[in-house]
Amino acid sequence: MAWTFDRRDVLKGAGALAATVAASPLRAQAPPSVAVSDALIEAARKEGRVVYYTSIDLPMAQRIGKAFETKYPGISVRVERTGAERVFQRIGQEYASKIHAVDVVNSSDAAHLIVWKRDGLLAPYVPEDVAKHYPDEHRDPDGMFASFRAGLSVMAYNTNLVKAEEAPKSFADLLDPKWAGKIVKAHPSYSGTILTATFQIARDLGWDYFDKLAKQRVMQVQSATDPPKKLALGERAVMADGNEYIVFQVKEAGQPVEPIYPTEGTPLVIGPNAVFKAAPNPNAARLFQSYCFSVECQQLIVDFGGLRSLHPQVKEKAGHRPLKDIKLMKEDADGVEKQSDEIKKRYTQLFKV
Amino acid sequence: MTLALPGQKAGRQSFKVDLSVPLLLTFAVLLCVLILLPISWLVMYSVTMVDPATKERVLTLAHFRTLFSDPDLVEPLITTMIVAVCSSVACCLVAAPMGWLVARTDLPMTRLIRALVTASFVTPPFLGAIAWEILAAPNSGLLNKFYRTVTGAEMDSYLFNIYSMPGLIFVIACYTFPYVFVLVANALDRIPGDLEDASSILGAGTWTTARRVTIPLVLPALVAGALVAFLQAMILFGSPAILALPAGFHTMTTKIWSLFQYPPKPELAAAASLPLLFLTVMLLRGQQMILGRKGYSIVGGKSGEPRLIRLGWFVVPAMAFVIIVLMLPVFLPYFALLNAAFSPLATTLVTPETFTLKNFYFTFFELSTTHLALKNTFILGAAAATIGTVLALVISYATARKAVRGYQVLGFLATAPLAIPGIVLGVGLFLAYTRPPFVLYGTLWVLLLAYITIELPAAYQQLQSAFRAVHPELEDASRILGATRLRSLIDVTAPLLRTSVLATWCFIFVSTIRELSAAIMLFTSETKVVSVLIFDLKESGDLGAIAILGLSMLVLTFTVIIFVNRIPGFGSSGLRNT
Numbered sequence: 001m002a003w004t005f006d007r008r009d010v011l012k013g014a015g016a017l018a019a020t021v022a023a024s025p026l027r028a029q030a031p032p033s034v035a036v037s038d039a040l041i042e043a044a045r046k047e048g049r050v051v052y053y054t055s056i057d058l059p060m061a062q063r064i065g066k067a068f069e070t071k072y073p074g075i076s077v078r079v080e081r082t083g084a085e086r087v088f089q090r091i092g093q094e095y096a097s098k099i100h101a102v103d104v105v106n107s108s109d110a111a112h113l114i115v116w117k118r119d120g121l122l123a124p125y126v127p128e129d130v131a132k133h134y135p136d137e138h139r140d141p142d143g144m145f146a147s148f149r150a151g152l153s154v155m156a157y158n159t160n161l162v163k164a165e166e167a168p169k170s171f172a173d174l175l176d177p178k179w180a181g182k183i184v185k186a187h188p189s190y191s192g193t194i195l196t197a198t199f200q201i202a203r204d205l206g207w208d209y210f211d212k213l214a215k216q217r218v219m220q221v222q223s224a225t226d227p228p229k230k231l232a233l234g235e236r237a238v239m240a241d242g243n244e245y246i247v248f249q250v251k252e253a254g255q256p257v258e259p260i261y262p263t264e265g266t267p268l269v270i271g272p273n274a275v276f277k278a279a280p281n282p283n284a285a286r287l288f289q290s291y292c293f294s295v296e297c298q299q300l301i302v303d304f305g306g307l308r309s310l311h312p313q314v315k316e317k318a319g320h321r322p323l324k325d326i327k328l329m330k331e332d333a334d335g336v337e338k339q340s341d342e343i344k345k346r347y348t349q350l351f352k353v
Numbered sequence: 354m355t356l357a358l359p360g361q362k363a364g365r366q367s368f369k370v371d372l373s374v375p376l377l378l379t380f381a382v383l384l385c386v387l388i389l390l391p392i393s394w395l396v397m398y399s400v401t402m403v404d405p406a407t408k409e410r411v412l413t414l415a416h417f418r419t420l421f422s423d424p425d426l427v428e429p430l431i432t433t434m435i436v437a438v439c440s441s442v443a444c445c446l447v448a449a450p451m452g453w454l455v456a457r458t459d460l461p462m463t464r465l466i467r468a469l470v471t472a473s474f475v476t477p478p479f480l481g482a483i484a485w486e487i488l489a490a491p492n493s494g495l496l497n498k499f500y501r502t503v504t505g506a507e508m509d510s511y512l513f514n515i516y517s518m519p520g521l522i523f524v525i526a527c528y529t530f531p532y533v534f535v536l537v538a539n540a541l542d543r544i545p546g547d548l549e550d551a552s553s554i555l556g557a558g559t560w561t562t563a564r565r566v567t568i569p570l571v572l573p574a575l576v577a578g579a580l581v582a583f584l585q586a587m588i589l590f591g592s593p594a595i596l597a598l599p600a601g602f603h604t605m606t607t608k609i610w611s612l613f614q615y616p617p618k619p620e621l622a623a624a625a626s627l628p629l630l631f632l633t634v635m636l637l638r639g640q641q642m643i644l645g646r647k648g649y650s651i652v653g654g655k656s657g658e659p660r661l662i663r664l665g666w667f668v669v670p671a672m673a674f675v676i677i678v679l680m681l682p683v684f685l686p687y688f689a690l691l692n693a694a695f696s697p698l699a700t701t702l703v704t705p706e707t708f709t710l711k712n713f714y715f716t717f718f719e720l721s722t723t724h725l726a727l728k729n730t731f732i733l734g735a736a737a738a739t740i741g742t743v744l745a746l747v748i749s750y751a752t753a754r755k756a757v758r759g760y761q762v763l764g765f766l767a768t769a770p771l772a773i774p775g776i777v778l779g780v781g782l783f784l785a786y787t788r789p790p791f792v793l794y795g796t797l798w799v800l801l802l803a804y805i806t807i808e809l810p811a812a813y814q815q816l817q818s819a820f821r822a823v824h825p826e827l828e829d830a831s832r833i834l835g836a837t838r839l840r841s842l843i844d845v846t847a848p849l850l851r852t853s854v855l856a857t858w859c860f861i862f863v864s865t866i867r868e869l870s871a872a873i874m875l876f877t878s879e880t881k882v883v884s885v886l887i888f889d890l891k892e893s894g895d896l897g898a899i900a901i902l903g904l905s906m907l908v909l910t911f912t913v914i915i916f917v918n919r920i921p922g923f924g925s926s927g928l929r930n931t
Contacts, residue, residue, distance in 0.1 A: 353602065
């Protein structure tokens with residue numbers, strides 16, 4: 001049989017080459033930003049769906065999906081939500097078996113993006129809003145990802161069970177014997193938020209803090225979204241870590257929950273978004289990525305979700321303490337990337353699960 | 354399965370080719386692949402490691418050394434043994450008297466009681482565990498709140514703490530006692546009244562009769578039940594994942610699962626799986642020995658109905674006992690789930706003012722994985738039930754009629770998966786089907802294989818006993834009149850067996866949709882099933898959606914059972930072996 005090349009094959013080859021060049025870390029410049037064009041919308045509509053792997057709280061993620069579906073009818077959003085560390089494991093497991101199911105990812109562990117980028121799994125794509133408005137520290141220089149959301153891992157308490165003046169003010173306060181058996185805490189092997197927070201706390205306060213906290217008979221849950229819900233149920237009085245945005249959500253739903261910004265500083269958690277190179281729906285993926293960074297979507301995650309946005313045109317929600325007024329711990333994705341396995345191992349040894 | 358068609362055609366033509374031998378051989382090969390492939394990978398992984406220098410697999414016993422020396426792995430093993438022994442004993446203590454009351458006394462409403470035991474059997478254990486969290490979490494649990502309201506006790510005091518070893522044992526026992534109950538009640542049903550009558554006529558009192566006749570006759574069933582309960586408790590994944598992890602301890606199954614989390618250690622997971630496999634094989638051998646030695650076959654032509662013992666005034670405490678026992682796995686958890694489904698806060702009692710459809714709306718109209726998961730679950734349940742029943746039917750025919758040489762091997766292979774706990778099978782299938790030549794991971798096929806493998810033993814055992822009940826002379830007559838083996842099977846035997854076949858189908862369907870431990874190892878985002886979705890929701894604390902999904906799952910289960918049992922001509926087959 002004779003080999004025949006047709007034009008499409010050649011184009012495919014060229015495309016693959018271009019993609020390789022684009023993915024190469026040697027490239028110093030990000031690709032030019034892309035405005036949402038009618039052609040992109042049309043191509044995305046042909047694909048008909050986008051698969052979004054995310055660690056954001058499920059109702060929030062579904063709300064983003066619904067808003068996107070309303071704006072672009074005919075393209076459905078499949079949300080696959082689990083903890084960021086699980087998302088990372090799942091994508092690794094799926095890619096190892098050559099299953100390319102994920103289009104767009106959002107992880108609350110920014111270190112994952114470093115790994116995915118290094119492994120050449122991400123597609124360079126810079127939405128217009130990112131190029132125009134996002135500060136340099138919140139966008140990858142090669143255009144592989146940008147900070148979709150920022151969140152805090154706070155402490156909190158149930159106001160029915162604890163009086164405001166008796167509530168702990170700092171991480172150190174949690175080690176008081178009076179809190180034994182009353183603390184709920186999420187797990188760094190599941191949640192990217194908690195892994196990031198554990199890294200920052202261990203760096204600033206030392207592992208000694210966790211060593212002592214582990215002796216306080218904490219109730220160990222998995223997701224960073226769960227401790228605020230456990231507080232709302234009244235199952236535990238205080239949470240040692242968990243998502244600030246869920247605390248806002250349950251508080252605004254009328255539950256007796258109040259956040260605490262520890263005096264040592266509050267861990268800052270950045271959750272970037274990225275498009276996968278092998279995305280099964282590449283156009284819908286790009287359209288969705290653009291939507292995620294639009295003012296509309298960013299305002300939604302602030303207003304509905306209680307999250308923090310890095311888009312300068314987005315207004316912070318009334319009643320939420322502005323980010324600039326909170327003493328933050330320093331975010332360091334590279335540091336997390338280097339210590340991730342070690343943190344999980346040490347944590348498991350201390351807390352037994 | 355595809356060979357069945359040419360077989361039928363051959364029957365109609367004048368050439369009478371008996372295709373049963375190649376057919377049965379195909380099944381034997383199929384079974385070998387089904388079971389041996391994952392187990393071989395498991396064993397291979399457990400004794401090898403990748404040499405960092407050469408990147409090649411080299412033999413090592415390091416994983417087993419770690420397994421038996423690292424306290425992080427030894428402790429879960431000990432915990433698992435304690436949990437399994439305690440819940441097995443608890444099951445027997447509850448199920449034996451209850452089985453006796455239902456089968457041998459004039460306790461009223463026994464049909465209803467048996468139906469409710471079936472309900473506790475079909476309730477997925479992980480769903481029960483979540484419901485018990487809502488009921489008996491130390492601070493927010495409904496029962497503890499009730500206790501504090503009634504006694505005016507302190508804020509922090511509680512009656513039950515479900516996040517504890519006793520809590521875990523209790524919840525496991527709640528959903529394993531039906532195994533013991535059914536075995537004991539069936540055994541008691543089968544004891545002919547004559548034997549007890551004979552004993553009484555010979556002058557023995559009620560107690561002596563019980564001690565010398567009844568108890569020895571049911572003892573094998575009770576011991577078998579205890580072993581089954583032990584096994585179930587040992588291999589359960591959902592309940593410990595839900596109740597033990599918050600309390601800060603692992604069992605073997607949750608440990609194996611956590612070894613698959615990032616960074617995955619498949620070799621260690623494989624090594625940790627083998628003790629479970631070994632223990633299961635030993636237990637099953639033990640059960641066979643006990644049953645083999647004390648297998649009183651209760652033969653005899655027509656024997657009298659079992660004598661029902663009059664309870665008299667004792668009926669009141671007896672009934673109270675039964676109601677309390679049934680409250681624990683059925684009434685209370687179902688109530689908790691219903692409340693959580695329609696309440697804004699799972700652990701607050703719903704009132705007409707607070708009644709909300711928010712969770713319902715969220716689950717069915719916002720949650721984008723609900724439809725996918727329901728569809729996958731239904732497809733897998735129906736496919737596994739159909740293929741599994743066909744497979745079990747053919748194999749049990751071959752063994753019951755000794756149709757081919759080496760039929761014992763078929764029988765052994767069909768029962769072998771009994772010795773493979775779901776999570777272990779999950780690990781094995783994952784290792785086997787994520788690489789060439791069979792890349793099935795990421796498809797529904799790998800889950801289908803898992804479900805069929807897991808359910809085959811029970812299906813085979815049910816159908817084998819059904820085959821034994823149909824005398825071969827009917828088939829012989831058909832064959833003498835010129836039908837092939839397949840034709841006589843289709844025309845003669847099948848109609849006689851349809852009740853059992855239907856019961857088996859139902860059994861596999863129900864067991865498939867409640868399966869979590871193999872699915873949790875094998876699912877991908879596109880092949881999610883409801884049980885896995887519920888587990889995902891559990892980890893992020895979305896109790897309302899869990900309640901809605903769990904209730905939908907129960908509705909689906911009960912609808913299928915009732916529907917299948919109502920098909921005209923099938924009579925009330927029921928889940929008699931469940």
